[in-house]
Amino acid sequence: MTQASYALFETSDGAQICRIPLQVFPKFWAYAYLVKKDGENVLIDTGSGTDTSHEDLLKGFEQAGLQFLSLNFILLTHAHIDHYGGLAKLKPLTNAKIGCHELDVQNVAHHSARLAVTSRRLASFLAETGLAKEEQDQLLSIHRFTSAIYRSVPVDFVYDENFSALEIIHLPGHCPGHVAMRLDDVIFCGDMVVEGVTPHLTPDSIIPYGGLDHYLDSLVRFQEWANGARLILNGHDEAITDLPAQIDSTRKNIIRRIRKALKALGEPRTIAETCKAVYGNASGYNQLLMIEKTGVYIEYLYDHAMIEIVNPDDMEMGNPARYRRLRDIPNSEILPKEKKDVLI
Numbered sequence: 001m002t003q004a005s006y007a008l009f010e011t012s013d014g015a016q017i018c019r020i021p022l023q024v025f026p027k028f029w030a031y032a033y034l035v036k037k038d039g040e041n042v043l044i045d046t047g048s049g050t051d052t053s054h055e056d057l058l059k060g061f062e063q064a065g066l067q068f069l070s071l072n073f074i075l076l077t078h079a080h081i082d083h084y085g086g087l088a089k090l091k092p093l094t095n096a097k098i099g100c101h102e103l104d105v106q107n108v109a110h111h112s113a114r115l116a117v118t119s120r121r122l123a124s125f126l127a128e129t130g131l132a133k134e135e136q137d138q139l140l141s142i143h144r145f146t147s148a149i150y151r152s153v154p155v156d157f158v159y160d161e162n163f164s165a166l167e168i169i170h171l172p173g174h175c176p177g178h179v180a181m182r183l184d185d186v187i188f189c190g191d192m193v194v195e196g197v198t199p200h201l202t203p204d205s206i207i208p209y210g211g212l213d214h215y216l217d218s219l220v221r222f223q224e225w226a227n228g229a230r231l232i233l234n235g236h237d238e239a240i241t242d243l244p245a246q247i248d249s250t251r252k253n254i255i256r257r258i259r260k261a262l263k264a265l266g267e268p269r270t271i272a273e274t275c276k277a278v279y280g281n282a283s284g285y286n287q288l289l290m291i292e293k294t295g296v297y298i299e300y301l302y303d304h305a306m307i308e309i310v311n312p313d314d315m316e317m318g319n320p321a322r323y324r325r326l327r328d329i330p331n332s333e334i335l336p337k338e339k340k341d342v343l344i
Contacts, residue, residue, distance in 0.1 A: 020060030077190030104177030130270030173215025
């Protein structure tokens with residue numbers, strides 16, 4: 001994503017929306033949304049909490065003619081650091097009530113304990129990938145470092161299906177507590193759909209309510225729920241005006257990646273070997289993202305009986321599983337059949 005831009009929107013009922021660009025990490029941008037309706041001010045997402053991200057948030061409020069003290073509510077689309085990390089610096093500057101989905105409360109309000117749990121699960125997953133021990137340790141250190149920049153902030157309330165003027169739907173997959181919010185004819189979708197790529201997914205074994213099955217189900221429900229919306233405002237890209245086309249593109253991207261994995265699995269491979277075949281060589285944080293996403297594809301293919309484990313005896317000896325494709329699988333059978341008229 002190139003540098004993001006400030007923008008103004010208005011809903012069909014006259015609510016004002018200020019889109020605030022935030023450089024959440026170097027050369028990586030996200031959006032927060034400031035909503036003004038019926039005398040109340042609501043902030044949707046907060047950025048990462050880095051100094052630059054916080055300064056950008058302050059500039060956005062100044063441009064909108066408001067102060068942090070003017071906020072009534074802070075609502076999170078999901079508990080990933082580039083969307084909720086700004087809470088730690090923002091909370092002391094406002095009396096706003098903070099809300100999120102119940103499945104994200106532990107991440108937001110009890111972060112150290114949640115980090116300990118996910119780190120242990122990630123370590124177990126990495127040990128099963130076939131990566132060298134040194135690489136496993138490096139990736140685990142990266143996970144702990146990127147997650148440790150946040151400090152816990154109490155959550156004041158969790159969402160029910162309707163919050164004030166906002167209608168809310170739970171859409172797990174990208175994040176356990178991921179939601180979309182609707183105000184009149186405008187939807188705030190967080191990272192549910194991202195231009196040009198699929199949102200990052202994590203194996204269900206690491207984070208419950210992650211994984212591809214949850215995400216695919218959420219895509220179907222999101223498209224049905226969003227029917228009639230004029231604008232879809234997301235966490236990183238320009239506003240979406242054709243949601244069915246964006247979802248179709250997302251599904252095709254998923255099929256393309258899984259097709260590469262299936263091709264590689266014509267011969268037995270570990271998760272790490274499959275990752276290299278699908279994504280090529282990578283290092284650092286990108287390697288962590290890629291190995292997690294490959295784990296998602298392997299998990300999905302195994303659960304749906306498209307691949308098998310060929311070395312159960314070796315696994316008993318502590319070696320990683322090797323997977324192999326069971327048969328040739330056409331693209332039309334890779335993802336489940338859609339309801340209604342979503343194309344694959």
